[in-house]
Amino acid sequence: MExxxxxxxxxxxxxxxxxxxPAIVLAHGIGGNHAxxxxxxxxxxxxNRVILFDHxxxxxxxxxxxxxxxxxxxxxxxxxxxxxxxKVALVGQSMGAGTCVGFAHRAPERVAALAICDSxxxxxxxxxxxxxxxxxxxxxxxxxxxxxxxxxxxxxELAALYRQIASFNTVDRHSxxxxxxxxxxxxxxxxxxxxxxxxxxxxxxFPIEAVRLAQAGVPGSFLVEVNDAGHSAFLEAPTQxxxxxxxxxxxxxxxxxxxxxxxxx
Numbered sequence: 555m556e557x558x559x560x561x562x563x564x565x566x567x568x569x570x571x572x573x574x575x576p577a578i579v580l581a582h583g584i585g586g587n588h589a590x591x592x593x594x595x596x597x598x599x600x601x602n603r604v605i606l607f608d609h610x611x612x613x614x615x616x617x618x619x620x621x622x623x624x625x626x627x628x629x630x631x632x633x634x635x636x637x638x639x640x641k642v643a644l645v646g647q648s649m650g651a652g653t654c655v656g657f658a659h660r661a662p663e664r665v666a667a668l669a670i671c672d673s674x675x676x677x678x679x680x681x682x683x684x685x686x687x688x689x690x691x692x693x694x695x696x697x698x699x700x701x702x703x704x705x706x707x708x709x710x711e712l713a714a715l716y717r718q719i720a721s722f723n724t725v726d727r728h729s730x731x732x733x734x735x736x737x738x739x740x741x742x743x744x745x746x747x748x749x750x751x752x753x754x755x756x757x758x759x760f761p762i763e764a765v766r767l768a769q770a771g772v773p774g775s776f777l778v779e780v781n782d783a784g785h786s787a788f789l790e791a792p793t794q795x796x797x798x799x800x801x802x803x804x805x806x807x808x809x810x811x812x813x814x815x816x817x818x819x
Contacts, residue, residue, distance in 0.1 A: 567609075704716065743774045752778045
């Protein structure tokens with residue numbers, strides 16, 4: 555494993571790199587940090603270089619100038635430049651998907667594949683999507699973080715571990731500053747790389763009905779729905795999540811010599 559702390563404009567960004575091969579970046583959500591991907595590391599690093607990082611204000615990273623989301627794409631660009639990665643596959647969960655979508659708009663030539671997981675961040679809400687999302691925002695506003703991000707059937711020990719990982723973050727959904735740009739869905743397609751939407755059917759933050767509508771507006775994209783999973787499909791259904799990401803990497807021709815480590819589940 556490699557790791558470091560990169561000084562960017564107004565922040566310090568912690569990162570790790572595991573394995574060798576074409577690079578894949580995992581961008582965490584608002585309750586996570588680099589440690590949240592413990593169920594992905596083994597499967598994804600067998601034939602790829604897996605890059606983890608903490609968004610500024612999360613985990614071991616620091617947001618000195620308080621720009622929050624406004625600087626996430628800048629930070630990711632600086633990190634990939636620092637690591638010498640010219641083309642990467644991007645996997646973003648919830649908040650992290652907004653970072654990945656923003657990077658894909660800015661530098662499509664550097665993207666081999668894009669996975670938007672349990673999220674519509676960085677995509678403009680049409681009127682029909684907005685109606686569904688407004689309802690979801692009202693219903694979930696008063697819920698605690700665990701109730702929001704894990705499905706009702708998630709094991710108690712998973713909730714306990716999630717709380718422990720989140721406790722290292724400086725900011726949360728109430729204090730995070732900045733915002734993502736949100737161009738129309740159609741602007742994301744046709745850039746020369748495959749786009750996957752992957753969502754838990756029981757996600758209460760980004761209801762599957764809204765994801766279906768948004769995905770239909772992105773030319774050339776496809777949707778994988780994970781049954782019996784909520785907002786954190788990567789934690790709640792890791793085998794299906796990992797196999798889907800590995801298939802995306804194969805589709806993009808972005809797999810190293812060792813070959814993808816599918817579970818055949």
